[in-house]
Amino acid sequence: MAIRYPNGKKFSEKRIPQRGKSVINKDNRFSNRGMSLEEEINESNQYYLANGIANIHKKPTPVQxxxxxxxxxxxxxxxEAYFQKASTTDxxxxxKGHYIDFEAKETRNKKSFPLKNFHSHQIDHMKDVLSHGGICFAILRFAITDELYLLxxxxxxxxxxxxEDRxxxxxxxxxxxxxxxxxxxxxxxxxxxxxxNLIEVQRETRKEDEE
Amino acid sequence: MAIRYPNGKKFSEKRIPQRGKSVINKDNRFSNRGMSLEEEINESNQYYLANGIANIHKKPTPVQxxxxxxxxxxxxxxxEAYFQKASTTDxxxxxKGHYIDFEAKETRNKKSFPLKNFHSHQIDHMKDVLSHGGICFAILRFAITDELYLLxxxxxxxxxxxxEDRxxxxxxxxxxxxxxxxxxxxxxxxxxxxxxNLIEVQRETRKEDEE
Known part of the structure; x- marks a missing residue:
């Protein structure tokens, strides 16, 4: 018979930290504590939302x-349902009144970010968003060194x-x-x-283009 | 054996209009030809996208x-998956550089639009979008008279x-x-x-507020 917690959840030995195995992150960094990049961005977006800073959401996974x-x-x-390819960014x-649009990607490479991470329809979508005056970018994580960039x-x-060969x-x-x-x-x-910063740079670029 | 068209699709008698039953919409109106409000808006958004007018998408249905x-x-x-309640509009x-955010709803009422069609989290989302300077509205259809409004x-x-009692x-x-x-x-x-028109009115209102 399976042992259950009072809340009905199954008892699992995996939940108990084993003696000798530290559950505390050794280098005490804030990120990568078992959370995916997506989860961390979602949590950040919730913080921005709750504090009236921005209203940004991840789109649900498209499913047929x-x-x-x-x-x-x-x-x-x-x-019965199937995963569909997204036609936009996530x-x-x-x-601040600006339309924000981005994709988040991760790599285990150290010296470069593979472009195969971006589908052609996502690139088309990015071009289109820029043409309408939107702020469009990618959040890139180098997983090994835990470095994050906005590009x-x-x-x-x-x-x-x-x-083509790049x-x-x-x-x-x-x-x-x-x-x-x-x-x-x-x-x-x-x-x-x-x-x-990106908004500021784009504003300056537009001013220069107009002059 | 099933009869197939040259393109491999199954032959179906349903495709053939039956004698005496007109397949042409009697009043020749364009809408409601078996398409849902959602499908018609999606098609319009595809038109806007293909013609470089706007980049607006329906969010996928959230599924756990x-x-x-x-x-x-x-x-x-x-x-195995379950439908989840959306935390935003659809x-x-x-x-034109503006963040656009809306919900589409339909009623079979003739003289009023029921507010129960809007969930409280959607109302909260609308308030928040307006506070960040976004353009937020609803597309409302009165199904019986086939009238469409942007509110x-x-x-x-x-x-x-x-x-509270409204x-x-x-x-x-x-x-x-x-x-x-x-x-x-x-x-x-x-x-x-x-x-x-809505953008123009909001711009005027902001000008007046500033004066």
């Missing part, structure tokens, strides 16, 4: 629903379209053109400071 | 995925919060404060003209 079962007296159950919303979509677009963006390019994102506790990934 | 089956050599099948995107979120918010927005209020949306062929629901 084929069969739904409606049991009496309980919630509908989807019994996150969008509003910050303007125009840099990514340039790298994808420039050369398979990645070199780390030093990201260092030069991207913004380093500080990681902390509240919010975990404070990417809106970098977004403010 | 519980079980996924991975058959060898074919796509992953979601075998549609958002960018138009500024601030009117909906006022009606929800004004009186259960709907009267049709004449929607007539006075809303914008009638023309229905056509390309796009089916040309709501961006009304959005342009």
């Amino acid at each position: 629903i084929v069969n739904v079962h409606y049991p009496s007296r309980s919630a509908a159950v989807i019994t 996150y969008n919303g509003i910050f 303007d979509a125009s840099v990514i677009i340039r790298y994808v379209s420039d050369a 398979k990645s963006i070199p780390k030093d390019v990201i260092d030069s053109f991207g913004y380093s994102i500080p990681q902390g506790y509240m919010p975990r990934i404070d990417y809106l400071k970098a977004v403010s | 995925i519980v079980n996924v089956h991975y058959p060898s050599r074919s796509a992953a099948v979601i075998t 549609y958002n995107g960018i138009f 500024d979120a601030s009117v909906i918010i006022r009606y929800v919060s004004d009186a 259960k709907s927005i009267p049709k004449d209020v929607i007539d006075s404060f809303g914008y009638s949306i023309p229905q056509g062929y390309m796009p089916r629901i040309d709501y961006l003209k009304a959005v342009s």
